[in-house]
Amino acid sequence: MPLKAEIEAIIYAAETPxxxxxxxxxxxxxxxxxxxxxxAEIKSRVRSTxxxxxxxxxxxxxxxxxxxxxxGYRMSTKPExxxxxxxxxxxxxxxxxxxxPALETLAVIAYKQPVTVPEIxxxxxxxxxxxxxxxxxxxxxxxxxxxxxxxxPILYKTTKEFLMRFGLKDVNxxxxxxxxxxxxAESFQSELIPAENVGAETVEPVRAAEVAAExxxxxxxRQEEAPEEVHEKAS
Numbered sequence: 001m002p003l004k005a006e007i008e009a010i011i012y013a014a015e016t017p018x019x020x021x022x023x024x025x026x027x028x029x030x031x032x033x034x035x036x037x038x039x040a041e042i043k044s045r046v047r048s049t050x051x052x053x054x055x056x057x058x059x060x061x062x063x064x065x066x067x068x069x070x071x072g073y074r075m076s077t078k079p080e081x082x083x084x085x086x087x088x089x090x091x092x093x094x095x096x097x098x099x100x101p102a103l104e105t106l107a108v109i110a111y112k113q114p115v116t117v118p119e120i121x122x123x124x125x126x127x128x129x130x131x132x133x134x135x136x137x138x139x140x141x142x143x144x145x146x147x148x149x150x151x152x153p154i155l156y157k158t159t160k161e162f163l164m165r166f167g168l169k170d171v172n173x174x175x176x177x178x179x180x181x182x183x184x185a186e187s188f189q190s191e192l193i194p195a196e197n198v199g200a201e202t203v204e205p206v207r208a209a210e211v212a213a214e215x216x217x218x219x220x221x222r223q224e225e226a227p228e229e230v231h232e233k234a235s
Contacts, residue, residue: 003030004049011053017072020047098134105131106140110162110174114144114155132156140165 006027011018024046036045050073054066063081066073077085098106105128108120120128135141144157158171168174 003027003034003045004053006030007046007049008053011066011073012075014072014074017069017074019072020050022072023050098138099131101126101128102131102134106135106158106162109135109141109156110158110171113157113171114147115157116147116153116155118153120156 007023010023010026020043024043027046028042031042031045034045036042050066054073056062057064057066057075063078064075065078066075069076101124104124105120108123109115112119112123117128117132120132132141139159139161141156141162142159144155146152147155162168163170
């Protein structure tokens with residue numbers, strides 16, 4: 001990948017302004033492959049490429065610019081585009097916050113779908129009824145008919161909202177368990193809420209991937225030790 005494209009991707013992905021000193025080691029291999037040698041030349045090449053990017057994004061044809069902020073570089077919308085971006089942002093749904101039990105249950109459904117609540121309870125070892133309600137409310141899962149067994153329990157599957165949240169074309173693009181766990185952590189890192197403490201006991205968090213892969217060996221699921229809570233971020 002060309003140096004300019006790598007630097008552009010890094011700045012785009014960075015959540016906070018990223019300084020030149022942090023960019024250099026990330027693209028060092030590419031710079032050396034392009035003929036640079038010595039630390040000073042490598043840093044100079046990265047700096048000049050950054051300046052080219054800044055100049056290109058400064059052109060009238062771009063609604064985004066690369067700015068130096070607090071000693072680093074970051075992408076932001078140009079001032080003249082603020083009104084249209086503000087109008088767009090007003091129509092966005094506020095981010096959801098999910099508890100760890102909800103994420104565990106979502107992982108089970110994603111990989112075992114269609115799946116019933118009793119099956120989810122067996123895998124997690126706890127009663128997931130309240131969590132299912134939360135995921136339904138957030139439109140991350142939906143019903144998928146009934147299983148043709150005694151009692152005909154409802155089947156659940158993930159939704160289009162789930163695919164959009166995780167950037168998937170369809171469920172066939174679901175990553176491995178380990179990759180999904182990392183994806184969950186990155187997507188919900190700032191939105192996770194811990195389960196409440198009950199007395200002196202605390203609900204032990206279980207990694208989503210481990211829960212989804214767990215064998216169905218628990219015959220008597222216990223009740224959740226903490227009630228499910230979901231909060232909305234302030235607008």
